[in-house]
Amino acid sequence: MTDTAAAPAATADTAPAAPPPMPGDDGRTYYSAGGGRKTVLSFLFLLLLPFFISLPGMFWMRWTNGLMSDNFGFLVMAAAFAGLMLFVLIELMRSLRLRIDLQPQSVKMNLPLSRGPTPKLRYKAYDIPYDQIHTVETRREIYGGSLAPVLLKGARIITKDGATIPLGYVSDANVDPSFPYPDIAKKIAFRARLPLIDRGNVRRSVHRKLFGIKTADAESVSDIVDEAQIADLNRNHRNVVLAMIVGMVGLIAIGIIDDMSEERLSFRPEATLSDNAAPSKLETPKKDPPPKKKTN
Numbered sequence: 001m002t003d004t005a006a007a008p009a010a011t012a013d014t015a016p017a018a019p020p021p022m023p024g025d026d027g028r029t030y031y032s033a034g035g036g037r038k039t040v041l042s043f044l045f046l047l048l049l050p051f052f053i054s055l056p057g058m059f060w061m062r063w064t065n066g067l068m069s070d071n072f073g074f075l076v077m078a079a080a081f082a083g084l085m086l087f088v089l090i091e092l093m094r095s096l097r098l099r100i101d102l103q104p105q106s107v108k109m110n111l112p113l114s115r116g117p118t119p120k121l122r123y124k125a126y127d128i129p130y131d132q133i134h135t136v137e138t139r140r141e142i143y144g145g146s147l148a149p150v151l152l153k154g155a156r157i158i159t160k161d162g163a164t165i166p167l168g169y170v171s172d173a174n175v176d177p178s179f180p181y182p183d184i185a186k187k188i189a190f191r192a193r194l195p196l197i198d199r200g201n202v203r204r205s206v207h208r209k210l211f212g213i214k215t216a217d218a219e220s221v222s223d224i225v226d227e228a229q230i231a232d233l234n235r236n237h238r239n240v241v242l243a244m245i246v247g248m249v250g251l252i253a254i255g256i257i258d259d260m261s262e263e264r265l266s267f268r269p270e271a272t273l274s275d276n277a278a279p280s281k282l283e284t285p286k287k288d289p290p291p292k293k294k295t296n
Contacts, residue, residue, distance in 0.1 A: 029102040029187060033095035033178050041092040045085075052085050090121065097123045100167070100184060105129060107157075107188055111167065126165060133161045136189035138182055139199035142225055142233070149237050151230075155185035174177070201225040 055078050062071050094112070100109040106129045113122040135158045143150040151172040159163045168181045187198040203225050226231075 028104065030182040031100040031102075031179055031184060033098065038092075039097045041088065041095055042114075045088050045092050048081075048085060048088065052081060055081065093121055093123075098168075098179070100179070102184075102187055102191065104191075107191075109165075109167075111165065117285070128157065128159060129194040130188075132160050133188070133194065134158045135197055136192065136194055137197045137199050138183050138185050140201045140230075141169070141204045142201060142230070145203055149233050153182050157188065163243040177248070201227070201230060 044063050050155055058074070059071075060077070062074065098112065099110050102243050106127055109126045110123050110126075111126065112120050136155070137158065138153065138155045141152045141154055143152070152169040153172060154169040155167040157167065159165070167184060168179055170179065170181050186196050
């Protein structure tokens with residue numbers, strides 16, 4: 001009887017215990033898009049959908065009526081509208097399907113099947129126990145130069161079987177309150193009883209991210225950017241933006257001055273014309289002489 005009672009006790013001791021909750025954490029944290037975002041994106045998509053569907057019909061009418069020579073502007077507009085619809089669709093699918101559920105024993109996620117900051121339309125569900133997580137990493141990726149630099153903070157999970165699962169990216173300038181990925185990575189690392197590894201700052205290429213091209217390790221090491229370079233990049237970016245603002249203000253001022261000078265020049269000839277034409281109104285019109293009478 002004693003041996004029978006001791007066996008369950010030993011089994012209970014070998015079972016993995018749930019990590020203690022973080023301060024302010026009740027043991028389960030759920031991340032998803034809010035109802036307002038879902039409503040606005042759904043309404044915007046349904047509002048633009050009829051116009052997008054009508055584009056092929058408009059193109060066919062122009063083709064059949066022989067208006068293809070004047071169709072360049074329409075094609076540009078259609079391409080821009082298609083890109084806008086794709087962006088709205090991606091954001092709508094992201095708000096409806098993306099979710100992260102931090103449970104006491106595992107993390108359940110529904111993440112897009114894409115590498116990089118732009119999510120795609122295909123999603124995959126994950127259920128990863130905390131004891132199967134090898135590392136939790138974060139890093140800042142830098143895109144562009146001093147003209148328009150974009151700084152994104154990303155997080156990823158590497159499991160013990162070698163699988164890499166990117167959680168997502170958030171902008172340093174505009175943090176998404178629905179999916180604060182650095183905070184999510186911190187909570188996952190705490191629940192997995194692992195340190196959160198910060199991989200630093202890495203310069204990346206936009207086209208590699210958009211097309212899902214992996215970067216070699218040597219390139220990643222050579223593209224590491226320290227905090228001093230980031231500060232210099234931000235300073236150059238501020239100078240470039242300030243120069244662009246000054247240039248735009250200067251162009252606007254030149255345009256206003258040019259319009260005012262044209263109005264003054266166009267006003268003076270009209271005044272001179274009206275002054276010269278005024279006496280002519282007072283002149284009496286000449287009458288035609290009376291017709292001569294015919295004599296027999």
